[in-house]
Amino acid sequence: MSGTISWRRKAVFIGEWLMERTTKSIFYRKYASKQCRSNVTAALAFAYSCAAVSLCAGAVSRDYAAVAVAVPAFVLASVILATKSRLCAVALLLCACADAAMALVGGGGRISGWLLAAGGVFAVRGTFRLHSEYRAFIESNSLSGSFGGVGPGFGAFVPYKAPEKAAAGEAARRRRDAEAAAEAKKFAGRTFVSLLPxxxxxxxxxxxxxxxxxxxxRLLVCGAQSPEALIRAYRLWYITIVSAVAAAVLLSAACVVFSACRGMITVKAIQIMALSIAFPIFLGGYMVVSEHIPSLIVRAGEDIAQIQSGRLKEATVWLSPKSRPARLPGPYGKGQPEPVTRYGGISRETGGRWVHFYVPECLGFSLDENALYNEDRSIEWNMKNARRYLISCTGNFSLVVNVKPVDL
Structure with a gap:
């Protein structure tokens, strides 16, 4: 009898030793059900595809809003692939829902958010099911559970224990359970801190x-009642973009420092820290540098000073009737407001070349329909029949401050 008990204890000890080293990733590869693996794999493949398409499309069209959502979705899918984390699956779903809500509010018309949300739902379902199978696998092979899937009472008598020994064993078991619960709580806290970046x-x-x-x-430019107010709104927008990029980098850096001090220092944790601080730097830095936003801030300030001093550029030109709504320079996406109208102007004062002028809507300007410039006619005909306009504009953005028709 003693030999049998010793053999069973050794087997259980070996089984528990192996279970402690069976991580969720190893369990996923070796022991998880086929349906569970299929669900997780299909969800991640779908999420990768949606994120990659949105990332490429946003990079080509310079739709930074799409890129800003596709990058964290791609990273979260990579982390789920490596760790099968339920928290990252929920974060992926929230990221996709945020993208869908942004597209709905902004009017961009993107459907990538809804497709990515569908992949997030399947990722959450697959990771939670994998966790349930993993916990059942661990519990069925632990010392506190059954041995070999067969619990006490199934073909065996429960061994007799003296009351004192039973009480002592119960107290020891409760102490072990309390220590295990405290350790699990501490581990969960450190895991959360490690994912904080x-x-x-x-x-x-x-x-x-x-x-x-x-x-x-729209909140910035739609209420502008003068050209100076409009260009001030644009300057505030440029400053806000730079501030947002700086805040994103500092927030990621602060989370990385806190995670390094309070979280787990592992290879995966270091990778998470590096990725979390690299993406805001590269994404925000690329946008700021490629769109020359610091230069736009300086140029907008110079134009405001020109308007205030009255030292504006002036030219008498013909304006082409081929005008269209436009915007001042900046990192635009889809659905952005167009508070100015772009006109092409030409005369001897422009060197016989077409020059663009941007007329704000607040000026209420429109061309004289009875005296339009005709490109197919000669200069002499246009001098007699087409009305010219005296344009006063800024030097950098060519924003028209005043426009007056000239008599024929």
Whole structure:
């Protein structure tokens, strides 16, 4: 009898030793059900495809809002692939829902958010099911559970224990359970802190998206009642973008420092820290550098000073009837407001070349329909029949401050 008990204890000890080293990733590869593996694999493949398409399309069209959502979605899918984390699956779903809500509010018409949300739903379902199978696998092979899938009472008598020994064993078991619960709570807290850089990166990307969103841009420019107010709104927009990028980088860096001090220092944790701080730097830095936003801030300030001093550029030109709504320079996405109208002007004062002028809507300007410039006619005919306009505009953005028709 003693030999049998010793053999069973050794087997259980070996089984528990193996279970402690069976991580969720190893369980996923070796022991998880086929349906569970299929669900997780299909969800991640779908999420990768949607994120990659949105990332490429946003990079080509310079739709930074789409890029700002596709980057964290791609990173979260990579982390789920490596760790099968339920928290990252929920974060992926929230990221996709945020993208869908942004497209709905901004009027961009993107459907990638809804497709990515579908992949997020399947990822959450697959990771939670995998976790349930993993926990059942661990519990069925632990010392506190059954041995070999057969519990006490199934073909065996429960061994007799003296009351004192039973009480002592119960107290020891409760102490072990309390220590295990405290250790599990501590491990969960450290795991959350280790994933905190992802949260910092996500909120930082949201800040960048909000700074270039159509809703925020409309709040700034739609209430402008003068050309000076309009260009001040644009200058404030440029400053807000730079501030949002700086805040995103600082938020990610703060989360990385806190995670390094309070979280687990592992290879995966270091990779998460590096990715979380690299994406805001590269995404925000690329946008700021490629769109020359610091230069735009300086140029807008110079134009404001010109308007205030009255030292504006003046030219008498013919304006082409081929005008269209436009915007001043900046990192635009889809659905952005167009508070100015772009006209092409030409005369001897422009050297016989077409020059663009941007007329704000607040001026209420329109061409004289009875005296339009005709490109197919000669200069002499246009001098007699086409009305010219005296344009006063800024030197950098060619923003028209005053426009007056000249008599024929």
């Amino acid at each position: 992802f949260a910092g990166m996500f909120f930082g990307i949201c800040l960048i998206w909000l700074s270039i969103s159509p809703v925020f841009m």
